[in-house]
Amino acid sequence: MPPKPTSNPPPTSTTTKPKPKPKKHPNPLARKYGHHLTPKTSESLSTLRKQVRDAQRLLKRDSLPATQQQELQRKVKALKIQIEDRMRSSREEKLWAKYKYIRFVEQKKCTRKLKALRTQLSTQDTKDPTALHEAETNLAYTIHYPADLKYISLFPKEGMQDPVTDARRKRIWEVVSGRVRNGGFGKGEVLRGRDVFGESSKEEEEDAVEESEKEEEGDDFFLE
Numbered sequence: 001m002p003p004k005p006t007s008n009p010p011p012t013s014t015t016t017k018p019k020p021k022p023k024k025h026p027n028p029l030a031r032k033y034g035h036h037l038t039p040k041t042s043e044s045l046s047t048l049r050k051q052v053r054d055a056q057r058l059l060k061r062d063s064l065p066a067t068q069q070q071e072l073q074r075k076v077k078a079l080k081i082q083i084e085d086r087m088r089s090s091r092e093e094k095l096w097a098k099y100k101y102i103r104f105v106e107q108k109k110c111t112r113k114l115k116a117l118r119t120q121l122s123t124q125d126t127k128d129p130t131a132l133h134e135a136e137t138n139l140a141y142t143i144h145y146p147a148d149l150k151y152i153s154l155f156p157k158e159g160m161q162d163p164v165t166d167a168r169r170k171r172i173w174e175v176v177s178g179r180v181r182n183g184g185f186g187k188g189e190v191l192r193g194r195d196v197f198g199e200s201s202k203e204e205e206e207d208a209v210e211e212s213e214k215e216e217e218g219d220d221f222f223l224e
Contacts, residue, residue: 109155136180140185141173152168
């Protein structure tokens with residue numbers, strides 16, 4: 001009897017599914033500089049504030065053991081730092097989204113001017129370091145403007161200037177100029193208002209108070 005023909009198993013498919021593309025970070029500033037912005041968690045600001053209030057309420061008990069009291073104090077301190085970081089991150093994200101177009105336009109304008117100036121200087125025997133430094137500082141201003149401050153246009157329209165805004169622009173420009181003169185900004189380095197003015201600016205404090213009041217109003221609503 002002739003042997004039965006053996007049936008070969010069907011060839012297995014060697015094709016693999018394409019790997020999913022990594023999700024982009026919702027904040028372009030964090031994606032570009034890879035800096036400070038804390039990752040989003042499931043806990044909202046109102047939840048963190050409630051945890052602080054609960055811990056502070058427990059600390060008022062006289063019968064609380066010393067070890068538990070120390071643990072609660074450390075917890076309150078850590079939660080307050082977390083709330084501060086979350087508010088700062090939220091503010092910086094909002095400011096980036098609000099001013100990203102004007103910054104993009106001014107950055108392109110400064111890039112063109114710097115490129116044209118370098119081309120012009122390359123054909124001249126005598127160099128003008130002042131003009132070159134000014135052009136480089138203008139470009140750095142649009143890129144490294146303090147992340148937690150409202151953007152002040154480098155090229156304001158006629159009739160839109162005021163002494164206070166002009167003074168703030170000049171101060172920020174001078175700080176950026178100093179960084180450029182000393183070798184520029186490091187990788188991932190982010191300028192903030194305290195680096196320019198030495199302490200929190202008035203607009204930062206006002207926005208922080210306003211945001212805090214909104215959150216507390218929301219907390220009171222759920223507590224009723």
